[in-house]
Every structure is written in C-alpha cells, then in structure tokens.
Amino acid sequence: PELVLPTVINTIPIGMKGFLIAGLMAAGMSTFDSTVNAGAAYWVKDIYQLYINKKANRKQLMMQSYLASILIVVIGLGLMLVFKNINEVWGWITMSIGSGMLIPMLLRWYWSRMNGYGFAIGTVSGMVAAIIFKAVAPAGVTEYTMFMVASSASLIGTILGTLLNSPTDEKVLAKFYKITRPFGSWGRFKKQLTAQQQVGIDAENRRDILSTIMAVPWQIAFFLFMLSLVFKTWGNVVILGLIMAVLTVGLYFNWFRHLSTEVKIEE
Structure with a gap:
C-alpha cells in the first residue's frame, strides 16, 4: 500500500496534486485528532475522575486531558519506530490487539457469571500481552501465533477477573436475559418463563444458528461482489450475485x- 500513493501523486497534474495532498492530510488529521481526543476522554472520565480523583475540578481535568493527549501521541510516534509497514501494523491490531477483546466480548453473552471486572481485566490482559509479545517476539512471528497469545491471556484474565469479584445482580441478569435471550449458562433465568415462552426461545435459537451460517457467507459474498464490480470481472459478478440471491432467500x-x-416477554 505504501507504494501506491507516491505513484499516484507523480502521475497527476500539479494543481490537482495539491488538492489531493490537502484532502489526504485533512482526512488523516480528522482521524488522528479524533483518536487522540477519544483516548484522553477515556482516561479522564472513565478512570481518573471515576476512580482516582472523584472531586477533581475543571482545571485538574483539563490538565489530565493535556497530559493524556501528549502521552498518546508520544506512544504513537514511538510505535512508528517498531513497525516497518502498514500491513504489519494492521495485522498486529486485528489479530493481536483485537483478539484481546474477542474473548470478553464473546463470553459476556454465554457466561451469566461474567461481570464488568472480568470484561475489563480480560480486555486489558489481552492487550498488554499483545504489546509485550510484540516487543519480545522474534521477527517473522505469524499472526495466528500473536492471536493465540493474546486470546489465551485474555481468557485467563477474564476468568480470574470474574471469579475474584462479586457477580452481577440477579435482577439485572434476569432483565438482560428477557431482552436478549442468549445461549449459554442462562438456564436458571429461562426456567422463570412459561413453557410456551421456552419453546419459542428454543426455536429462535435454532433459527439464529442457521441464519448465522447463511449471513456470514452473504456478507463475504457482498464484499467480493462489490470488488468484482469495480474490477469489472463480470464472471465473478454473476456467480457472487447468484450466491447472494440464494442466501437472501434462505x-x-x-x-x-x-x-x-x-x-x-413482559417486564
């Protein structure tokens, strides 16, 4: 990807080149400052004001925001020295950092014992493991290896964080089940419903499984369908269109x- 932009810039007229560079810089900065501001906001509102200094005044909050923003930028610049290309960064984010969040996000639907502490500790554990492993791992480590390391650390952190802290209130869990009706260890809440409601939920769950099997290929086919339109590979367009049509009917x-x-289910 890094080789495409210089080639494009060198083949367009000078005036248009200026507009293109200005537009790319504006797009990049809008993403950059949004990320920095969001990261600083997480620190100030979700951690500093909530746990460290609950009575912080406006001046203290602004100072924490400035410091957090500076730290985020410095860390980002430091990471530039570690990664060699964009693909390496993207692979690390999706397969390593992202997988650190995967386990907590999955378990919260299926494990009724899970709580906020388990989610937070599991997420942090996975991310920290991903960062440390990236720093110490030898060159050429595969992405699936990074995925396994981060996921394992996240799973351990999620389980320990959940079991070492008190469970979520039963009323909250019961309300969540009535609204969401997930699979997993929710049997005690399911038994609180009528027999007719339980039968209906079982039927919904079976349909959900089959729908997932069809929906995932549909999304992939749609993505490839649009790419095929752009590249004008009409044979692929026809095949993918037929696949989408069949899956849509299903x-x-x-x-x-x-x-x-x-x-x-009435409240």
Whole structure:
C-alpha cells in the first residue's frame, strides 16, 4: 500500500496534486485528532475522575486531558519506530490487539457469571500481552501465533477477573436475559418463563444458528461482489450475485419473516 500513493501523486497534474495532498492530510488529521481526543476522554472520565480523583475540578481535568493527549501521541510516534509497514501494523491490531477483546466480548453473552471486572481485566490482559509479545517476539512471528497469545491471556484474565469479584445482580441478569435471550449458562433465568415462552426461545435459537451460517457467507459474498464490480470481472459478478440471491432467500424464510412473531416477554 505504501507504494501506491507516491505513484499516484507523480502521475497527476500539479494543481490537482495539491488538492489531493490537502484532502489526504485533512482526512488523516480528522482521524488522528479524533483518536487522540477519544483516548484522553477515556482516561479522564472513565478512570481518573471515576476512580482516582472523584472531586477533581475543571482545571485538574483539563490538565489530565493535556497530559493524556501528549502521552498518546508520544506512544504513537514511538510505535512508528517498531513497525516497518502498514500491513504489519494492521495485522498486529486485528489479530493481536483485537483478539484481546474477542474473548470478553464473546463470553459476556454465554457466561451469566461474567461481570464488568472480568470484561475489563480480560480486555486489558489481552492487550498488554499483545504489546509485550510484540516487543519480545522474534521477527517473522505469524499472526495466528500473536492471536493465540493474546486470546489465551485474555481468557485467563477474564476468568480470574470474574471469579475474584462479586457477580452481577440477579435482577439485572434476569432483565438482560428477557431482552436478549442468549445461549449459554442462562438456564436458571429461562426456567422463570412459561413453557410456551421456552419453546419459542428454543426455536429462535435454532433459527439464529442457521441464519448465522447463511449471513456470514452473504456478507463475504457482498464484499467480493462489490470488488468484482469495480474490477469489472463480470464472471465473478454473476456467480457472487447468484450466491447472494440464494442466501437472501434462505435468510428471508429462516429469519426475516419470523421477526414479527418472536417471543414477547413482559417486564
């Protein structure tokens, strides 16, 4: 990807070149400052004001915001010295940093014992493991290895963080189950419903599994379909279009037409 932009810039007229560079810089800065501001806000509002200094005044909060923004930029500049290209950064973010969040985000739906502490500790554990492993791992380590390291650390952190802290209030869990109706270890809440509601939820869950099997290929086919249109590979367009059509029909009969008849649980 790094080789494309210089080639494009060198082949367009000088006036248009200025507009292109200005537009790219504006787009880059809008993303950059949004990320910096969001990171500083997380620190100030979610950590510093909530746990460290609950009575912080405006001046103290602004100072923390400035310091957090500077630290984020310095860390970002430091990481530039570690990575050699954009693909390496992207692979590390998606397969390593991202996988640190995957386990907590999955377990929260299926493990009723999980709480906020488990989610937070699991996420931090996975991210810290990803950063440390990137720093000490030898060159050429595969992305799936990074995924396994970060996921394992995240799983351990999630379980320990959950079990070492008190469970979520039963009323909150019961309300969550009635609204979301997930799979997993929610049997005690399911038993609180009527037999008819339980049968309806079981049917919904079976349809959800089949719909997922169809929806994921549909999304991939749609992505490839649009790429094929751009590159004008019409044979692929026809094949992918047929695949999408078949999956769309399947999703309609298995999922969409049942939305109006889903189980309604009164609070």
